[in-house]
Every structure is written in structure tokens, then in C-alpha cells.
Amino acid sequence: MSSSAIVIHHSNHTHGHPAPPDVVVDALPYYDSGYDEPGAREAALSLVEDETRRYKPTKNYLEQLGQPLYHSFETEIMKTEFERLSNRLPMEMLSMKRYELPTPPAGKQTDFTAWNECVENSYAQLEHQQTRILNLELMWDYGANTWKIYNTTLQTMLEQAQKQLLELRKRIQEINSNRKNEQTQAGGQLGALEQTWVGLVGKNYEIECAIVELEKEVTNLRKQRPTNGVTSSE
Template sequence: MAGEVSLDALPYFDQGYEEPGVREEAAALVDEETRRYRPTRNYLEYLPAVPEDAFLSPVLRAEYDRMMSRLPMELLSMKRYELPPPPAGQKNDLKAWADSINNSSAQLQHQATRIMNLEVMARFGANAYRVHNEFLQRMVEQEQRQLQSLRMQIQEINWQRKSEQTKAGAEIQQLESTWFALVSKNFEIERAIAELEGQIREATLYEEMQKRQQQEEGQEQEVQVEEEKQQDLEQEQSLEQEHEQTQEEIEEQEEEEQQGSEQRVEEQEQSDVQTNSLTMSDAVE
């Protein structure tokens, strides 16, 4: 809302206002803000309109209009204090003479009234002025008492403000020291966390390296096992081939021996047949 100002200063507690450069810095801030401030054409438009002619009488309103129009002020008319005779052309006019006589009577009564007022003032004016002065004196005393009361209220407000600001300043100092301690503690915690995170990263990297090394060793072992298996398989295959070759050779030898034995048997049979035939032929002879 317009008109509200929020201050965050504690003038009864803050220090350093008299240090060199502070006033110049504050003036520079004010100048910088005034350069950025762009007031509207009517910056009081949120306020209600001022009733300028609320206390103006018709005479004052006419006088203000004359001054606004820059017209000269009319001179004081002294015609009512004059006793003019009838005009030259109305010397024998009874009505003109009656108007002159009435004007003279009115002037005479006005002067008589003024004399009576002066006599009454001379008789009672001193007491009236004395009473008026006493009334003014009582008004002055009442205003002075009211002024003294307001000054005491202002002093009490200032003392209360000073007490509140001193208390708030001490609390702010305590909170500020607590804040600094917590910030330092948070910094130490963050540093310890960073160190722990670094150690965790190093341990994680070391574990990953160990796992990778174990995996590589496992892979190497698996490769070696596979190679050994392959070598064993090749040896088994070579042994099987050798066994098959040996078996084939044995079978061939057995076949050859069997064929040789059969051939020998046949040859023996043939020789026996020949022998038998020879024996029979010999017997026949």
C-alpha cells in the first residue's frame, strides 16, 4: 500500500554510521534510486480529492477568481461616508432632498453607534480583554501541558524503541554468531562429506579394478582351462587316432596272419594231399 515504509535498520543499535565513506555511499544509493524513479504525472491520485472550496465564502471565492484572472482589486468605496447634496438638476425635487436627509441621518446614527461602542469598550473593554487574555493563557497552558504530554509520549516511544532495538540487536548478534557457527559446521560437514565421497570413490574404483582384475584373471583362467581342455581334447583325439591306427594295424596284422595261416593250412593240405597221393601211388605200384 502506498505510504507504508518498511525499515530494516536499528539506528539505536547499528554502528558505523560516522565512519568515512558511509554517508557518501548512502547518498550515492539515494541518487541511484532517484535516477531510476519515474514518478507519474499525478502521484497522489490514490488519495481522495481535496475539497478546496469547502471553507470558502462567496466573497472569498469571488476574490480567488479575481486573483486567478489577474484582475486589479477594486478600491475601497467611500461613497457611504459622503453627504452629497441633490444634483444640480434636482435642487427643487423633494424626493432627492429626502434621500439626502435619510443618508445624513444614517451617517449620523452610524457615528453615534461608533461613539457608543467606544464608550462601552472604554467601560467594559479592559475586563473583556482581561478575560480574553486569561482564556488565551489557559489555552496556552493547556497546549503546553498537551505538548509536554506529547513530548513525554515521544520520549517513552523512543525509550521503548531503543529498548526493543537493543534487545533485537543483541538477539540478532546471537543469531548471527549461531549462523556463523552453523555455517562453519556445515562447511566442515561438507568437507568431511567430500572427503568421504572421495574415499568412497577411491574404494569403489579400487573394487572395480579388483573386480576387473579378477574378471580378467578369471577370463585368463577360463581361457587357459579352455586351452587345456582343447589340448586334452586334441590329445584324446590324437590318442584315439593313434589307437585307431594301432587297431587297424593290429587288425591288418591279424588279417595277414589269418590269411598266412589259412594259406599255410591250404599249403599243408595241399602238401598232405600230394603226400597222400604219392603214398597211394606208391602203394599202387
């Protein structure tokens, strides 16, 4: 993988929270190569595991969001049902007693009040059945249109959701495309700078070699000057 580093600037303040500091990302995944080399994935996972073992969080990164309200939406019926589930109690069966027409018990067969309650119960049951018949008639007259309207509403909601999904996918595609273009351009610049750096280092090396050779020649000349009748002080 080529050595590359980019800085991500967080300039947006989400929901009024301060932006996190700049993060240096030493990777250009759309430009770097070597991710598929044998052992690269294992080495990365090893680094992550090592960092996970050594990292000890010292602050709550979600404290600005406040305490979650897990039970704010629960109704009394839901709370009762959750309690039943936590206690592993069986669900109560649907009571059909209200639909029954029992006669008075054996000890009250001659009790006028008991029979009167049974008659009143039968009236209530009859009224209930008449209401059900009325509801069925209303459904027969208007249920089809209501169902069509309901289906149309569902279809509209589905189309809106699909449209939002397409827009999100388009935005994701645009973001990935922009990232690829930016990283490709940055990679090209890094490659050019790397070549310039290599050239300059090579030139510096050549200059250093030339300086060493000149120093050798100067040293040899200084050694040869006394033999020609010239003192070293001159």
C-alpha cells in the same frame, strides 16, 4: 551495516480501513553501523532514484478517503475574491460615499425632493455617529474586562496547546526509546545467532576436512591391501 531484518505487523485498522500487509524492513538503524561511511548516503539515494524511475503506480492509494472537498468552506465573498485574484484584477477601494454629506447637484438646487434626500442622509449619518459614540462608551465601561477575559481565554488555550505538545513529544520520545530498546535487543540476538552460525559453519568445515582426510586414508588403505596378499574383493 550488519544484515538484519524485522517484520512490522500492522494490526490496527485505522478509520475502518483494512490494514496493509506486513512490511519486511531490512534495517535496524539504532543498531546497524556504517550509515556514516563515505558513499553510503549517495548509494542509498541512487537506489531511491532508480526505484522512482522504474516504479509505475497502478492504483490510487487514497481512493478509500474519497474525493477531497476543497471548496466546501468557501463563501460567496471568498469565491468572488478568488475569482478576482485569478483574473489579476485590482482590489476595489473602500467606498467612503456613505459617510459624505453632498448637496444636491447643480441642476437640482431648487428641487425640494433632492434637498429632502440630503436631509435624510444627514439624519442617517448623525444616527450612525451616535451609535459609534454609544459603542465607544460601552467599550470604555466594559471593554477592559472583556479584553481581560479574552486574554485569559487565549492564555488557557495556549497552556492546553503547550500541554498537548509536551504529551506528543513525550510519546515520540517513548516510541523512539522503545524502538531503540527493541532494536538493541534484536541486534544482540542477531549477533549471538550470527556467532552461532559462524561457529556451526566452522564446525561443518572442520568435519568436511576430516571426512576428506578419512577418505584419503581409506583410499590409501585400499591401495595397500592387495600388496599384503588380500584381494580387494575381501
